Amino acid sequence: MTSHRRSFIACASRLALALSAVAGIGLAQAQSTTRILVGFPAGGGTDAVARILAERLQAELGNSVVVDNKAGAGGQLAAQALKAAAPDGHTLFLSHDHSVSILPLTMKNPGFDPAKDFVPVAGFATFVNAVALSGGTPARDFKAWVDGVKAAGGKATMGIPAPASTPQFAVQVIGKQFGLDLVAAPYRGSAPMMADMLGNTIPAGVGSVPDFIENNKAGKLRVAAVMGTQRQAALPDVPTFTELGIKGFEEVPYYGIFAPAGTPKASLDKLAVGVQKVIAQPDVKDKLTAMGLTVGYMSGAELGKREVAYREVWAKIIQASGYQPQ
Template structure:
């Protein structure tokens, strides 16, 4: 049935109003007192250490900023997908990337076409902590220390698989160097993040794993896995009984990685400053510091330029290690 002229007019007006509302969606919501949410991209699945850290910060940032802050997990390729998402996002302060060293400092050096260049596509907002990577043994592995583990692998024919949360990562290089140091045939088994690696460790599907203390700390405290060696120049308060790799004769892993927030290049400095100030207030809160410290982090606020300097220094350190290893970008 053909609509009357009056009905056609009403339908046209309604369609125009609907299109106008859709186009003005975020701005209209803001003007009505409902600010757009800020999303924090995380390059790993829910349940891992980085995800837990992001959710801890998001919970308090929303109060400091007076707007919703949500965690957006874009897992895959060692954070590469999340980094590419950040690059494609508008530089308006509504999309941030919470990342550690792997995606920012390591991935661009070991991947031929990562799809992003941190120096050109990102701008540091602020850092909030450092941490260490560690070697942990599964509950089903009879060894209690790194020397015990070396002896056990030798008793199994000198070969072993060690889980790592991402390919071509600091943990993978560490596996290679442990094998070289102790004349073992250790093969890194890459996972899509720490959560699936931990699931296999808890199920005794793999005898050992290398990852960050935040990834391991909960299950280490529960006695389900054992952290037996840590990076850094000193033992870690979260696992004081675990010696450093240097103590065990494996030098070169004294420099420790960082955690920070990053924004798309072109984000106005006033926006960066506001976000950085909010983060500083959050990590200064005693209960937040306690929670992050309990996850195995060394909490310490780093303003924008300090994070940028640390990022450059860490990138240079690992450029030398990667080159010496003979690794070719893939």
């Protein structure tokens, strides 16, 4: 073998080893990245919550954590993506009640079954939905808005972040309670709904307090009523549905993190501990509280029980509304 050929073979071997090392690093990096699926567009309340947690979870998990927005169908696409993901602890789904508890009640075939396809990792907060008035709406509070709608013929449109969501049923109940002909206008998430509210395309909307809180502070819209039985710390002057005589919304929604069924217990435990540590950090808790969340840790088992109980309550409300699963 000539010296030139030996030199060529040696160089080729070194290049192959280098390429193999680079590929190995790339694979290791891909495997060490944790994705948090979010079923709504960037810019909405759920997306903001996910990004706060993702930033701090990186230190707790020891790897990169990214938010993956799979917006559409009220979180259905993200839920289906979680079902299809490998149960290796590197794909999570951060969701509130709608995607996990409500979609299975309002759709004949959502493409996932929470009880079979998901495993709850940890819950970290509860929140309430609210009625908000667009900046161009003359009414300054809920009663004035109701009176204004009646004076204008009793008809009004209210935006909702997703079809067949709890806000849609809230619109129906509010209309029945006050003798109004209210139409729920569904959007693909809270961000586009908020854009139309800020542009005064629609006069009012129903969504989560985290969706509305910043623009309420800025005076660009007005939160007029919150669901539940207790006033919110971030909105102490805003009356509750209970105060306004609107019943059936006492069970408040939750925020939780879910993993694909079959995820090893060791991975679930590591993730749960990470979530618990992150929400205990004072500045994280302050940020989430300022968004209108009531921060509190729930273990995977506790989150699972809450999800089932919440779904049972809403199954009765949806059935009573006459809504037929699509």
